[in-house]
Amino acid sequence: MxxxxxxxxxxxxxxxxxxxxxxxRKNIVAILLGIELILNAAALNFVAYSRFVTNNLDGxxxxxxxxxxxxxxxxxxxxxxIRFFQIKETIHIDEATQLRN
Amino acid sequence: MLEQLLIxxxxxxxELLSILxxxxxxxxxxxxxxxxxxxxxxxxxxxxxIGLLVILGACIFxxxxxxxxxxxxxxxxxxxxxxxxxxxxxxxxxxxxLSRSSxxxxxxxxxxxxxMSVGVLIGGMLLASANNMLTLYLGIETLSILSYVMTxxxxxxxxxxxxxxxxxxxxxxxxGVMLFGMSHIYGQLGTIQFAEMVTKLSALEGQSxxxxxxxxxxxxxxxxxxxxxxxxxxxxxxxxxGAPIPVTSFFSIVxxxxxxxxxxxxxxxxxxxxxxxxxxxxGLLHVIAxxxxxxxxxxxxxxxxxxxxxxxxxxxxxxxxxxxxxxxNEVGVQAILFYGIVYMFMTLAAFYITSHLSDMYGTDTxxxxxxxIYKHPLMAIVMVGVLFSLAGVPPFSGFxxxxxxxxxxxxxxxxxxxxxxxxNSVISLYYYMRLAKTIIFGEADSEEKVPGxxxxxxxxxxxxxxxxxxxxxxxxxxxxxxxxxxIFIR
Numbered sequence: 001m002x003x004x005x006x007x008x009x010x011x012x013x014x015x016x017x018x019x020x021x022x023x024x025r026k027n028i029v030a031i032l033l034g035i036e037l038i039l040n041a042a043a044l045n046f047v048a049y050s051r052f053v054t055n056n057l058d059g060x061x062x063x064x065x066x067x068x069x070x071x072x073x074x075x076x077x078x079x080x081x082i083r084f085f086q087i088k089e090t091i092h093i094d095e096a097t098q099l100r101n
Numbered sequence: 102m103l104e105q106l107l108i109x110x111x112x113x114x115x116e117l118l119s120i121l122x123x124x125x126x127x128x129x130x131x132x133x134x135x136x137x138x139x140x141x142x143x144x145x146x147x148x149x150x151i152g153l154l155v156i157l158g159a160c161i162f163x164x165x166x167x168x169x170x171x172x173x174x175x176x177x178x179x180x181x182x183x184x185x186x187x188x189x190x191x192x193x194x195x196x197x198x199l200s201r202s203s204x205x206x207x208x209x210x211x212x213x214x215x216x217m218s219v220g221v222l223i224g225g226m227l228l229a230s231a232n233n234m235l236t237l238y239l240g241i242e243t244l245s246i247l248s249y250v251m252t253x254x255x256x257x258x259x260x261x262x263x264x265x266x267x268x269x270x271x272x273x274x275x276x277g278v279m280l281f282g283m284s285h286i287y288g289q290l291g292t293i294q295f296a297e298m299v300t301k302l303s304a305l306e307g308q309s310x311x312x313x314x315x316x317x318x319x320x321x322x323x324x325x326x327x328x329x330x331x332x333x334x335x336x337x338x339x340x341x342x343g344a345p346i347p348v349t350s351f352f353s354i355v356x357x358x359x360x361x362x363x364x365x366x367x368x369x370x371x372x373x374x375x376x377x378x379x380x381x382x383x384g385l386l387h388v389i390a391x392x393x394x395x396x397x398x399x400x401x402x403x404x405x406x407x408x409x410x411x412x413x414x415x416x417x418x419x420x421x422x423x424x425x426x427x428x429x430n431e432v433g434v435q436a437i438l439f440y441g442i443v444y445m446f447m448t449l450a451a452f453y454i455t456s457h458l459s460d461m462y463g464t465d466t467x468x469x470x471x472x473x474i475y476k477h478p479l480m481a482i483v484m485v486g487v488l489f490s491l492a493g494v495p496p497f498s499g500f501x502x503x504x505x506x507x508x509x510x511x512x513x514x515x516x517x518x519x520x521x522x523x524x525n526s527v528i529s530l531y532y533y534m535r536l537a538k539t540i541i542f543g544e545a546d547s548e549e550k551v552p553g554x555x556x557x558x559x560x561x562x563x564x565x566x567x568x569x570x571x572x573x574x575x576x577x578x579x580x581x582x583x584x585x586x587x588i589f590i591r
Contacts, residue, residue: 015281022274031270038277045284054291059284062235062293066280069242073276076246077269080253084262096263099339 007048014041028084028091032077039070109171112178115159115186116226122152123219130212145212146201149219150194157190168589174294175236179589181434182230184582185362188441189225192354193218195449195565200347202558204460206254213254218351220247225359234283234293237363241279241323244356245272251351252344264343271336275326282319289313295370296590303376314378321385324367328360328419331392338400341412346459349408350452353415354445361422361441365434368426369588386427391521394420398528407455408465410532411448414491417529418444424522425506428513431587436505438583443490443502443572450487450565454480457554467536472545479559480551483566485537490569492533493526498572505580 018037025031043063050059085091110117129148133141160183168179200206200214224243231237249272253265287293289309290301305313322333329337341349368386372379397416404410418440425437457480458473459465474481490497493504503526511519572579 011284015277018277019274022270028266028270032273035270035273035277038274039280042277042280042284045281046287049284049288053288056292058235058293059287062238062284062287065235065239069239069246072246073242073269073273076249077273080249080262080265080269083253083256084259084266087257087259087262093266096266098260098263099267099343 004048004052007044007052011041011044011048014038014044026093028081028093029078031093032074032081035077036070036074039066039073042066106172109176112163112166112169112171113176115156115163115183115190116223118152118156118159119219119223119226122149122156123216123223125152126212126216126219130216133212142201142212145215146197149197149212149215153190153194153197153219157187157194160187160190164586168587170232170589174296175233176227176230177232177589178230180586181366181438181588182226182362184438184586185229185358185441186226188358188438188445189222189229189355192351192358192445192449193222195445195453196347196351196354198561199350199449199453199456200345202460203345203347203456205345205456206347214251214347217247217251217254218355221251221351221355225355228359229362231363231366232295234287234295237367238276238280238283240359240363241327242276244327244359245276248272248352248356251348252340254348255343255345258343260343261345264340268336268340272326275322275333278319279323279326282316282322285312285316286320289316295367299370299374302371302378303374310377314381317378317382318385321382324360324364325389328357328364328423329416330389330419330423331396334393334396334416337416338409338412342406342409346408346452346456346465349412350448350456353412353448353452357415357419358441358445361419361426361437364423365426365437366588368429369434370590373429373590383427383429386423387515387518390420390423390427391518392420393417393423394522394525398525398532402528402532404532405466407467407470407536408459410467410536411451411455414529414532415448417525418491420525421503421506421522424510424518427515427518428509430509431584432512433509434586434588435580435584436502436509438586439505439576439580440502442579442583443498443569446565446568447487447490447499450483450562450569451491453558453562453565454484454487457558458551461551461553467539470536470539471543473540473543473551475545476549477551477554480554480562481540483562485540486566487569488533488537490573492530494530496570496573498569498576501573501576 014037018034021034022031043066046059046062088095129145164183170177224240228240231240249265249269252268253262255261290298326333372382394417397413401410401413422437422440425433458469462469490499493499
């Protein structure tokens with residue numbers, strides 16, 4: 001039997017994995033993947049709450065919008081990464097240290 | 102249903118006009134000709150500036166309308182949000198005109214800045230009148246995603262791309278954290294409408310109360326990131342330094358005003374009553390406002406680049422504006438709006454002068470300001486006046502703005518905060534006055550005048566300086582206007 005708790009647990013795990021990826025990985029594309037994990041954790045939460053607790057459509061709508069925004073964010077993020085790669089010829093986050101006072 | 106949508110749309114004219122303007126600009130960009138580059142750029146700029154003026158007119162027209170909730174309560178149009186929109190449109194107009202002359206952007210670009218800034222403006226408008234969590238989230242993301250692009254507008258510059266990456270990554274993380282908080286708030290309260298959430302909030306207790314407390318903290322992350330308050334301010338110096346100057350001036354006005362507006366609205370709606378969560382939130386805002394002011398002002402002391410100095414001082418100003426949020430009443434909102442109007446004029450004028458000098462001499466360190474009074478008296482007088490006003494010295498409007506904020510917090514008997522704010526004023530006075538001293542008493546390298554500052558530009562900085570000066574003496578009418586701009590809760 002799949003209950004609300006299972007969904008919440010999975011989404012918490014997704015969220016934590018996303019944060020870990022963002023902190024631990026040095027590849028900018030991998031960090032962008034971490035952001036996607038966090039956003040999807042939130043979307044899963046919304047849908048699960050909508051199904052088990054609130055019984056209205058707000059959560060579903062919210063999840064749809066999250067998918068939409070995540071796509072836009074990934075597109076812009078990747079575009080900037082490409083620009084960075086063309087200038088620096090690397091996508092290692094440790095190379096992004098010029099702006100430090 | 103269609104009828105209701107049309108009625109809603111009739112209140113939503115400024116936003117709809119902005120969206121139309123963005124589409125028109127994109128189409129105009131397609132007709133850009135490489136042979137006659139100046140001519141087609143002028144055409145696009147004319148279109149954009151006329152469009153923004155029309156939007157400004159629509160906002161002013163909306164200002165006196167009775168407050169309404171439109172689009173099934175998703176969006177609220179009240180004088181408060183309309184006044185914030187007016188400030189944002191004016192800020193956009195100023196930055197757009199600045200970008201026209203700035204060499205920092207337009208060496209190899211067409212009119213990307215205009216299109217993006219109108220887009221950010223749309224996001225800011227959504228945010229200023231958000232009445233449920235979905236609108237708030239969409240507003241924040243529209244604002245952020247376009248901001249990432251604007252940051253990396255300097256195409257061949259490594260620092261600009263790096264600033265864009267940092268902004269995008271931090272921004273994505275905070276947006277995700279905010280969303281995760283929102284999802285739990287939704288789960289506990291069962292709705293995404295602010296007004297319905299408030300009624301459910303008072304009935305809660307026990308376990309879900311703890312969950313909500315943590316969720317609200319996560320929720321604050323997203324807003325705090327947009328207004329770059331402590332401890333989410335780490336990105337802003339880097340972004341402000343890497344971004345071109347018109348973008349920096351834009352960022353220190355439009356997204357900040359939108360963020361402050363949504364912070365005020367959320368605080369007023371949820372925490373106007375004295376529940377336990379409200380006490381925690383207010384306590385949090387106390388600490389954050391004090392820390393934001395201190396961090397911004399203390400770090401600004403050591404900056405040699407004027408752009409970075411203005412960026413740090415804008416963090417300090419956000420801290421002062423947050424003081425007005427802490428009191429959670431209409432007088433506080435009035436004080437913040439007045440501060441916002443004055444702050445916009447001061448920032449624009451300061452960035453205009455910095456941008457021009459940085460274009461002329463290729464750098465924006467304090468050295469280029471040395472002996473400016475001999476090189477270009479008008480520029481120097483305006484800059485010194487603006488610096489005095491930013492520091493909050495009397496006859497200038499910055500003093501009235503700061504005085505209002507101080508008087509509302511003292512009225513609420515938050516003496517500790519008032520003392521910290523006063524100490525911060527002293528610190529900010531130090532670094533502003535040091536720059537003013539450089540302008541007046543510094544020895545210029547050469548006697549030659551600052552070239553290329555045309556009559557139109559002189560008129561514009563003068564026009565921006567007039568409110569800074571006049572509002573310091575005749576502040577009543579603007580105070581009345583911002584007092585009229587009340588928040589409508591539904």
